[in-house]
Amino acid sequence: MLDTETQSKREKTPSDRDGLRSPEPATRDVVSLPAAVPDYTRAPRMRIAPFLITLAAVAVAVPFGWVMWDVYMGSPWTRDGTVRANVITIAPEVAGRIVELPIADNQLVHKGDLLMVIDPTNFQIAVRQGEAAVNQAKATAENAKAESNRRQQLTDLAVTQEEKQTFASNALSAAAALEQAIANLDQARVNLERSRIYSPVNGYVTNLLVQRGDYVNVGQNRISLVDADSFWIDGYFEETNLEGIREGDPASIKLMGYSQIIRGHVDSIARAINVPNAQPNEQGIATVNPIFTWVRLAQRVPVRIRIDQVPEGIVLSAGRTATVQIDPRPNQSAKPGPQRDDSVPKPAERGVSQDLNSDESSADSTSGQASHEPPSAAAPASSSETPPRQVETPKTPKPTHRARGGRKSTKDR
Numbered sequence: 001m002l003d004t005e006t007q008s009k010r011e012k013t014p015s016d017r018d019g020l021r022s023p024e025p026a027t028r029d030v031v032s033l034p035a036a037v038p039d040y041t042r043a044p045r046m047r048i049a050p051f052l053i054t055l056a057a058v059a060v061a062v063p064f065g066w067v068m069w070d071v072y073m074g075s076p077w078t079r080d081g082t083v084r085a086n087v088i089t090i091a092p093e094v095a096g097r098i099v100e101l102p103i104a105d106n107q108l109v110h111k112g113d114l115l116m117v118i119d120p121t122n123f124q125i126a127v128r129q130g131e132a133a134v135n136q137a138k139a140t141a142e143n144a145k146a147e148s149n150r151r152q153q154l155t156d157l158a159v160t161q162e163e164k165q166t167f168a169s170n171a172l173s174a175a176a177a178l179e180q181a182i183a184n185l186d187q188a189r190v191n192l193e194r195s196r197i198y199s200p201v202n203g204y205v206t207n208l209l210v211q212r213g214d215y216v217n218v219g220q221n222r223i224s225l226v227d228a229d230s231f232w233i234d235g236y237f238e239e240t241n242l243e244g245i246r247e248g249d250p251a252s253i254k255l256m257g258y259s260q261i262i263r264g265h266v267d268s269i270a271r272a273i274n275v276p277n278a279q280p281n282e283q284g285i286a287t288v289n290p291i292f293t294w295v296r297l298a299q300r301v302p303v304r305i306r307i308d309q310v311p312e313g314i315v316l317s318a319g320r321t322a323t324v325q326i327d328p329r330p331n332q333s334a335k336p337g338p339q340r341d342d343s344v345p346k347p348a349e350r351g352v353s354q355d356l357n358s359d360e361s362s363a364d365s366t367s368g369q370a371s372h373e374p375p376s377a378a379a380p381a382s383s384s385e386t387p388p389r390q391v392e393t394p395k396t397p398k399p400t401h402r403a404r405g406g407r408k409s410t411k412d413r
Helices: 002-010 014-020 042-074 121-153 161-194 239-244 347-367 401-412
Strands: 077-084 087-090 096-100 114-118 196-198 203-206 223-227 232-238 250-255 262-269 300-309 321-326
Touching (some): 121 161, 232 262, 239 300, 250 300, 300 321
Antiparallel strands (some): 087 223, 114 196, 232 300, 250 262, 250 321, 262 300
C-alpha cells in the first residue's frame, strides 16, 4: 500500500503540483510619477531668515540695554529700603496702680491727650502733709527771727554776745528748715502731677500690653508711641551709586504691597557705617577679616529720604520694606564751583570800555548828533572800587575826532 501511494505521488505532473500552490496576487499597474524638481529659489531665503532674526534681536537689545544701563546708573535705585520712625517710650515716673487707661492699641492720639492715670491718693496726702510742714516751718522761722531781733537790740549788760550769736543761728536754721519744707511740698505736687501721664507727641499707640489695675514701677516701659510726624525712609545704597546722589534730589518710594508712589527728596547721607575690621580683640589688637582679593563687595550706606507726599490709602508702618529710586536733578551733571558772571566786565575791560565811551561821547558832541545808547550802557568805575591791576597789553591807536568825523561823513555820503 505504501508503494502504491509513493508511486501515485511521483506520477503527478508539474502542472498538477502548480495547481496545488497558492494563487499569486494580481499585479497592479503602477504609474510612475515624474521626479520632483528642486526649488532653488527657497534655499537663499532660508539662509537669510536666521541672519535677519539675529540682526533684529541685536538691534532691539542694544538700545534697550543702553537705556536700562542709563536708567540704572543715572537714577540710582535699591530694593533695600526701610520705613523708619521715632518711637517714644512712656515710663511712669511714680509707682502705683493704674486706675484709668483711656487708650487702645493702635489708636491715634494727639499731643496732650491723657494716656494713663495712676492712683493719686498717696500723692494727694503727701501734698497736704507738705503744706502742713511748710506752715509749721514758717511759724518756727518767724518766731526764731523775732527772738534773734530782740536779742540783738539788747545791750551787752542784759545779754551776752554768745547768746546773741546763738539766737541768730537759730533763726538761720529755722529759715533753712522752711526752705526744705517748701521743696518737699513742691516735690509732692510734682509727684501728684506725674500720676497723670499725657502724650508728648502726635502718634500711634503700639503694642499696648498694660491693662487697667496693673501696678507699674518707676522707669518701667509701659506705653510705646510711634511719632506720626517723624516718618522717613532709609535707602541702603551701594557705595558705587553714591556719586550720583545729592542732597535735595527728588526720590520715588514704592512700598511692598502698594502700587502708589510716595514722593520725597534726599535729606542727608550717612557719614559713617560699622567697620568690622576696626574692632579690637581682648589684647587690643585689630581684628582683620580675610577676604578674597578678586572679590570686592560694595558697602551699603544709608541715605535718609524725607517724605513729601503720601498718596491716599497708604498706611506707613515703621519697618516696612521699600524700593527707593533717586531722580537726579537736571543740573546735577555740572560740577559745583564758583559761577562766573560774564555780565560784569573785568577790570581791564572796564578801563577799555570807559575810554571807548568817552571817545564816543566826545565825538558825538563834536558832530552834534545825539547818542542813541542808554546811559546805563557805560559802566563807570566807582571810586570805592579797588583800582584795576595794570596789565601790559598791546594797545591799539585810538582814532582821533577828525578820523571819526571823516568816517561818519563817508557813511552819510
